[in-house]
Amino acid sequence: MKNILYVENVNFVGINKYGVKTTNVEDHTEKYFAYEDLDAIIFDNVKSYLTQHLIEKCTEHNVMLIFCDSKHSPLVLYDNIYGQTHRFEMLQRQLELSAKAKGRIWHKIVVTKIQNQAQCLDLLERPKTDVNLLKSCVKNVTEGDKHNTEAYAARVYFDSLFGKDFKRGRYDDIVNSSLNYGYAVIRALIRRELVIHGLEPGFGVNHHSTENPFNLSDDIIECYRPLVDYAISLHLRDRDPEVVELTVEDKQELVKLLFDKCVIGGKIFRIGDAIEETVKSYIACLQANSASSLKLPTFIEGGK
Known part of the structure; x- marks a missing residue:
């Protein structure tokens, strides 16, 4: 990074x-x-x-x-979409990825996301009952997450993380503004790595909206979101509660989260570098038509 x-x-x-x-x-x-x-x-x-x-x-x-x-x-x-020598090959492999491989890739993403959510709550010393409930959700995730365990886990997670009155969305409160900004920065870096490596960001694994040019970015970001949530929770805990709008200083701190550390493939990386590792591993999945090579981020011991 x-x-x-x-x-x-x-x-x-x-x-x-x-x-x-x-x-x-x-x-x-x-x-x-x-x-x-x-x-x-x-x-x-x-x-x-x-x-x-x-x-x-x-x-x-x-x-x-x-x-x-x-x-x-x-x-x-x-960013630059030209000069990628393997772009057509990657596009062809994306189109040929089997439904079974997609289902297993999405299963792996959802499981990692929920595990990271549980770890985020644990690091922030939220109730153990919520942490254990999320951990129990992991074994309910099916191939392709057909029962949408991800959505149930998200409700439990955000209620515990920010309180039962919190509503996640594109609202102007400081929490949502911080989350939206942090996610947008991570999403942009993911898209950049996808394009650099010749991938089409619009061809997703689970996200497949015809109106979304970043479906694959939105698939990959899912397991990175709890890392963003954790950094934002720490930042908001230490800032002046009387300031209710996102400031320039807030945004500068949120950009720095790209330099926070995580574990991926058994090694420690900055988040910005971990994104590249995930993208490279996804290419390996495309080449093998399998989910086995996918590398996703987890928290390091102590959170950072």
Whole structure:
């Protein structure tokens, strides 16, 4: 995982012969960043400026551009879909993945997600009854999760995590705003890795909406969500409760969650790097038409 450049002030963002150059319009402060040190640039000020040359160079160096709206939510992604030598091969393998393999992949994702939810509650010292209930849900997950155990577990989980009055959705309260922002950043990084590795993000395993260009991203993110939830719970616990809106400082902290650590394939990775491991393992699943190679993240001991 490299660095994320977060542009929150009014900046002119361009290039020089070494990489990205930012100039603060108000105090004329200049900063420089090498392309090879950046994974993404997040523009979170509607008055910032950027050049066409910046877009060209970021595309060339696989630096993703993320643009936020006036409410500071990620709205537009720009990354490179060209130059992927195995793109047609990957597309063909995605289309040929059997229903049985999809069902087993989704089973693995749901089981890992619920296990991570239980671990999240345990780390945050929520009631043991809720933790044990989630653990018991795992053995009820069928191939393809035909009985939708995931949804039942989610109700138990969020009631315990944020209280029974909490409603998950696109609301403006601080908890939902934080979750939506954190999920959006992770989702964007997942999409980037999918595209870099020649995969079509619209062809999902379980998500298959014809109106969603990110179905596969939404499949993969599921087991990463509890890692985001845990980081956000810790952040909200330590911040001023009188501040009810998501601040620039909040968003900067949420971007840092990409550098939190998790376990994947028996090794410790930063979350941003773990995403690449998951995507690579999914490609192995496509090649073998099997779920056996899929690597998904879990918490490290102690949570971070």
